[in-house]
Amino acid sequence: MRLIIVSGRSGSGKSTALDVLEDNGFYCIDNLPASLLPDLAERALLQTELLHPQVAVSVDARNLPSQLQRFPELLAEVRGRHIQCDVLFLDADEETLLKRFSETRRRHPLTNENRSLAEAIRDEAALLAPIVDLCDLKIDTTHLNLYQLRDSLKLRLLNQPAPGTAFLVESFGFKRGMPVDADLVFDVRCLPNPYWKPDLRDMSGLEAPVANYLAAQPDVEEMYQDILGYLNKWLPRFAASNRSYVTIAIGCTGGHHRSVYLANRLGQALKPVLKNVQVRHRDLG
Structure with a gap:
């Protein structure tokens, strides 16, 4: 089984990453509570009708802060079951993230009447620190358009002819x-x-x-x-x-x-x- 955990700040390209993985045969779940990672991995292992199950999940700042703090131990539990697990973290500089939210007029998940968009973007980086510290692959999407990001994801995540680094x-x-x-x-x-x-x-x-x-x-x-x-x-x-x-x-x-x-x-x-x-x-x- 192969499990890819996709994380990153909002606006960095996580949805695009899940789309690419889904198009290449992965079963994708958006916004999974981090505490469910070990159970999900165990259930996927039991799906005997799939010879090589491939699962991708998004774990990001929409999780409870307490669950994000537990990410290191949850990841260790998953890998302790001898599951190939890669952690992908996407990010971009703050100016680019601000511009993307302004252009799309989407609401940042951490904004409220007491927190501006710029503050939410900065706070999100602190919340996701336990994940970024353990990521296997970090991709900076600041200078990448949609098509370049898709190509980069295919190159790094899917074009691996041999196991190892x-x-x-x-x-x-x-x-x-x-x-x-x-x-x-x-x-x-x-x-x-x-x-x-x-x-x-x-x-x-x-x-x-x-x-x-x-x-x-x-x-x-x-x-x-x-x-x-x-x-x-x-x-x-x-x-x-x-x-x-x-x-x-x-x-x-x-x-x-x-x-x-x-x-x-x-x-x-x-x-x-x-x-x-x-x-x-x-x-x-």
Whole structure:
């Protein structure tokens, strides 16, 4: 059996996550009281007509605070029954959450006559702290539209050809913000920038002219070898510590040339060594 617990602040994309999981064969339950997690897992295990039952539940700030405080012990009880359980936490910055609620005119579940929307968003983060501290995968949806979020969820949650730690090598541009869900971040802005070559500016690091230009730069090769050496040494130790997900972020200024080239090259080099390596370019397209 596989159980995915979806949590996060309101407006971060939890409904989208449940829709994606439901479309991919999961039985989904929205707003489950956290105290029912062990019973739900036990009942799902007893559904013998399902060879590999897949269940996803949303547990969020609509729960009683006392139940959210018990989340660590409830999760331990579920996992003690030898159930594969992943905790997904979605979030976005406060400005983005405020904008989303203003655009949709939805009511935040924690607002009332004594609590403004901004206060509710901040209070929600404190309520969900017991969950975010134990999440296996955190996705920042600040810069993701609906379709990008769907693609990201499919890549991280559903595209796992082998059991064990799922590694994501992700390129990004610092000008759009550093990914808050990254476990390791490498800044490559010190390298020669193809942006200043007029014939390369409109291309990406996936295209041969840019790749050839960067491959010919000694500093780029030295940076690549240093990062690859570090990852080859330490990523297996991340896997040995039973981490479900590890994100390695490679950042340049715009996220189109240097970081894309290096992320793609590093991902290809790591795939023969590690079982489950994925590559994503956050700011392309």
